[in-house]
Amino acid sequence: MRNILTIARMTFLLTSRNGALYSVILIIAAATGCIFFVAAGDNNLVNELTLRIQYSYAVAYSLLTLMVIAVSCLTVRSQLDGKQIHLLTTYPLTRRSIFLGKWLGLTCVAALAEITLLLALATCAMIYAKSFADEDIQLAKSVFGIARREVAPAMPSVESLTRNRIRQMIETGELSTDAVGKDTWNAVANAVRREHQLVGPNAEKTWTFDLGTTRSNGDTVALRYRFYAEKRRQIVRGAWKVAAPGKVESHEVTFAAYPYEFNTVRIPLSQIPASGKFTLTLQAQNESDLIFGLNTGLRVYCDDGSAVANVAKAFIIQLIHLSVAVALGITAGVAFTFSVASFFSIVLYLVSLMSGYFADVAAELTEGYRIALTDQLFALAIHSGIWFVKGLQPPEIIARVSAGISIPMGELGVAWLPAIVVYGALTALIGITILRCKELEKLPG
Amino acid sequence: MTEPAHADTAIRGHAISKVFKDFWGRDKIAALTDVDIEIRNGSVFGLLGPNGAGKSTLLKLILGHLYPTGGRLSVLGESPRNVAVKSRIGYLPERTGLYKNLTALETLTFFGSILGLSSEQIRLRSTQLLEMVGLKTAGKRLVGEFSHGMTRRMGLAQALLNDPDLLILDEPTAGLDPVGCREVKDLIITLGKRGKTIVLTSHLLADVEDVCDEILLLYGGRRQSTGSVKELLKNRNMTQLEFPNVNDLTLDKAKKILAGDVPYEQITASSPTESLESYFLKAVAQSNAEHKETAGAQMGSGVAEYLRDADYTYDSPGAIENGAKEKGVNTRHLDALAKSRTETEPTAEDAKREIDSRHLASLAESTDDTSREDNTPRQVNQQLLDELSDDRP
Numbered sequence: 001m002r003n004i005l006t007i008a009r010m011t012f013l014l015t016s017r018n019g020a021l022y023s024v025i026l027i028i029a030a031a032t033g034c035i036f037f038v039a040a041g042d043n044n045l046v047n048e049l050t051l052r053i054q055y056s057y058a059v060a061y062s063l064l065t066l067m068v069i070a071v072s073c074l075t076v077r078s079q080l081d082g083k084q085i086h087l088l089t090t091y092p093l094t095r096r097s098i099f100l101g102k103w104l105g106l107t108c109v110a111a112l113a114e115i116t117l118l119l120a121l122a123t124c125a126m127i128y129a130k131s132f133a134d135e136d137i138q139l140a141k142s143v144f145g146i147a148r149r150e151v152a153p154a155m156p157s158v159e160s161l162t163r164n165r166i167r168q169m170i171e172t173g174e175l176s177t178d179a180v181g182k183d184t185w186n187a188v189a190n191a192v193r194r195e196h197q198l199v200g201p202n203a204e205k206t207w208t209f210d211l212g213t214t215r216s217n218g219d220t221v222a223l224r225y226r227f228y229a230e231k232r233r234q235i236v237r238g239a240w241k242v243a244a245p246g247k248v249e250s251h252e253v254t255f256a257a258y259p260y261e262f263n264t265v266r267i268p269l270s271q272i273p274a275s276g277k278f279t280l281t282l283q284a285q286n287e288s289d290l291i292f293g294l295n296t297g298l299r300v301y302c303d304d305g306s307a308v309a310n311v312a313k314a315f316i317i318q319l320i321h322l323s324v325a326v327a328l329g330i331t332a333g334v335a336f337t338f339s340v341a342s343f344f345s346i347v348l349y350l351v352s353l354m355s356g357y358f359a360d361v362a363a364e365l366t367e368g369y370r371i372a373l374t375d376q377l378f379a380l381a382i383h384s385g386i387w388f389v390k391g392l393q394p395p396e397i398i399a400r401v402s403a404g405i406s407i408p409m410g411e412l413g414v415a416w417l418p419a420i421v422v423y424g425a426l427t428a429l430i431g432i433t434i435l436r437c438k439e440l441e442k443l444p445g
Numbered sequence: 446m447t448e449p450a451h452a453d454t455a456i457r458g459h460a461i462s463k464v465f466k467d468f469w470g471r472d473k474i475a476a477l478t479d480v481d482i483e484i485r486n487g488s489v490f491g492l493l494g495p496n497g498a499g500k501s502t503l504l505k506l507i508l509g510h511l512y513p514t515g516g517r518l519s520v521l522g523e524s525p526r527n528v529a530v531k532s533r534i535g536y537l538p539e540r541t542g543l544y545k546n547l548t549a550l551e552t553l554t555f556f557g558s559i560l561g562l563s564s565e566q567i568r569l570r571s572t573q574l575l576e577m578v579g580l581k582t583a584g585k586r587l588v589g590e591f592s593h594g595m596t597r598r599m600g601l602a603q604a605l606l607n608d609p610d611l612l613i614l615d616e617p618t619a620g621l622d623p624v625g626c627r628e629v630k631d632l633i634i635t636l637g638k639r640g641k642t643i644v645l646t647s648h649l650l651a652d653v654e655d656v657c658d659e660i661l662l663l664y665g666g667r668r669q670s671t672g673s674v675k676e677l678l679k680n681r682n683m684t685q686l687e688f689p690n691v692n693d694l695t696l697d698k699a700k701k702i703l704a705g706d707v708p709y710e711q712i713t714a715s716s717p718t719e720s721l722e723s724y725f726l727k728a729v730a731q732s733n734a735e736h737k738e739t740a741g742a743q744m745g746s747g748v749a750e751y752l753r754d755a756d757y758t759y760d761s762p763g764a765i766e767n768g769a770k771e772k773g774v775n776t777r778h779l780d781a782l783a784k785s786r787t788e789t790e791p792t793a794e795d796a797k798r799e800i801d802s803r804h805l806a807s808l809a810e811s812t813d814d815t816s817r818e819d820n821t822p823r824q825v826n827q828q829l830l831d832e833l834s835d836d837r838p
Contacts, residue, residue: 010547
């Protein structure tokens with residue numbers, strides 16, 4: 001371990017001496033500032049900050065990952081070409097220690113660059129906010145000062161609902177098995193989606209929420225909603241009724257809201273049971289249909305710790321991701337020449353960035369009640385490709401951090417962390433094996 | 446595969462072969478073929494051969510950078526890939542793989558930490574080593590700013606940091622000025638006297654001849670010859686005799702005496718010339734004594750204290766005498782030059798006297814050596830010396 005730390009310290013020192021560290025820091029700070037001030041929103045400070053932080057954070061973080069990969073490749077490759085690693089191996093030092101030392105040192109470089117990115121964002125936000133009125137600034141402070149947990153209504157996916165609906169239709173003879181093609185599937189899926197989004201005139205609709213057993217900070221939780229209606233300027237009045245299973249009394253909050261705008265009502269925390277499970281029923285006095293979008297229509301927010309703690313969580317999560325990028329860069333640097341190594345690892349990262357798009361393509365291919373074999377094979381190929389870069393996928397936390405929403409550590413721990421840990425460990429293992437087993441003089445130069 | 450350990454053998458290899466293969470796994474170049482090598486503990490061993498003979502490949506196999514495709518090899522009784530054994534090895538690569546963005550002191554501190562030396566040991570050894578290689582004033586300069594020769598000196602310092610039992614030097618004098626060359630050679634001799642095993646390659650055959658006990662000559666990846674340098678280079682058909690100037694009459698008398706044993710036309714007499722190396726060293730010592738400033742490497746201070754033997758003190762006159770007798774007179778010469786820097790400002794007359802006395806010592810030494818090794822010509826020489834002793838001008 002002592003040797004790993006020695007190599008790590010030296011790697012960090014050399015990266016700062018050869019200018020790579022300062023270059024990365026400067027580029028990140030400059031890119032963050034440029035994008036932050038170039039982006040523009042609706043001149044509402046909270047919205048402006050959310051939008052500007054999100055854009056600059058996302059672009060600068062992607063740039064940072066690319067630079068971390070390139071610097072890792074370059075560091076290892078130049079030390080192999082310059083025979084410094086050859087000299088190191090004549091010392092009582094395992095090649096695994098050399099690899100891990102370099103990884104640790106470069107991860108520290110990445111950490112410093114990530115801190116720079118976060119500080120640059122905070123600085124830009126403070127500079128920008130100065131041009132706004134005091135009440136706007138106070139409002140922004142109240143929004144961004146605390147992290148809020150976002151909870152979506154519990155409901156099955158549209159795909160599974162559609163599949164169930166089609167099965168029912170076949171069972172009742174409404175639909176024959178042979179008739180279930182792509183068009184039928186799409187028609188049923190649209191109908192299902194519409195049912196879940198639509199609230200008819202003067203109708204009632206209920207959504208179920210589960211806040212979990214973790215108690216929220218603060219006295220209230222916020223219901224944030226947005227709906228669409230036929231007439232944009234038509235005011236809609238009504239009430240939200242909060243009820244919990246097994247609780248006889250319910251709490252009611254009246255509202256008057258315009259379509260197309262985000263509206264917020266506060267629900268006393270005392271109305272939410274300890275289990276965190278409750279229902280929200282809308283009783284609207286509407287003349288025409290109202291549409292509550294599945295993705296943005298209705299969300300409940302509760303206070304969930306300080307914003308600083310949330311940013312610290314983001315830092316740690318992104319550092320884990322960057323450390324995997326470092327491992328990839330070093331492994332590619334050991335296995336290939338610099339140009340091949342940097343091209344290979346950067347392409348992998350870009351593909352990982354686009355994996356959402358590929359996942360949609362695969363989902364579209366496998367939509368339908370009966371899927372053709374070729375479609376299944378294509379989807380399998382795409383999923384395999386996505387799996388190959390899955391561990392490189394950046395954690396989807398930037399939008400949340402930008403909006404002051406707390407990072408769901410539990411969700412990430414299940415969905416993202418295992419993939420990235422396995423990917424990072426495998427990548428490092430491949431790199432260490434190549435460095436250990438291959439003759440040093442035969443590594444590509 | 447590892448060759449079984451042998452108590453008095455530092456490196457032992459049997460039928461070592463190394464074949465480089467192409468992308469498809471087909472044999473491309475046979476860099477070494479069935480090479481046997483045995484390097485005794487405490488010997489100074491030279492690997493010789495033209496470019497592409499397989500010297501570097503053999504060194505890389507010894508260091509574990511390459512793996513043999515055939516044969517067995519052990520280094521200090523272990524496999525060359527054994528990490529633990531590397532704490533007893535020092536290596537000066539041909540292309541010094543030092544970090545250009547570290548200062549000389551930082552470099553030694555870094556390698557010292559890897560070797561597990563304490564900070565006090567690192568500090569002491571770094572100071573002594575930098576002084577030894579003439580980089581005392583360049584300790585805080587970046588290695589990347591060094592000239593090629595200074596970088597080589599720095600590489601030598603890192604190779605000696607762990608006071609290695611086995612020192613592997615790839616072209617140790619390449620790129621060094623004559624002062625540096627001499628210092629490196631003296632260092633090798635000193636370490637050899639301490640029982641360290643040294644393996645070196647060099648294209649400068651004179652350097653190899655100066656310091657090596659044994660050599661292995663490779664050609665085309667195969668062993669051409671191996672053995673003691675003295676034995677391999679000895680010309681058993683000729684005798685060389687050196688003595689101070691005598692008049693022509695005495696010289697003629699000597700020739701006539703020899704003419705009884707060998708044909709007269711085969712006897713030649715000429716004045717020996719001073720070597721360019723000693724002439725150069727004298728000039729540098731003079732400049733040094735006059736405290737002329739230089740931004741480059743300075744003369745080294747002799748061997749670092751911790752690298753000297755416990756009962757071998759470099760400054761003690763007895764030790765100098767012994768060293769000079771055994772390995773050559775230049776150690777003594779350099780020591781005298783080093784002393785002249787600190788004690789007195791040498792005059793041209795002093796320098797001349799120094800060279801003359803060295804010359805005389807060398808004469809006596811060579812005469813002595815010859816008489817021990819070969820009896821037949823020795824009797825003639827002794828007789829000649831007896832006769833000449835009365836005829837000195």
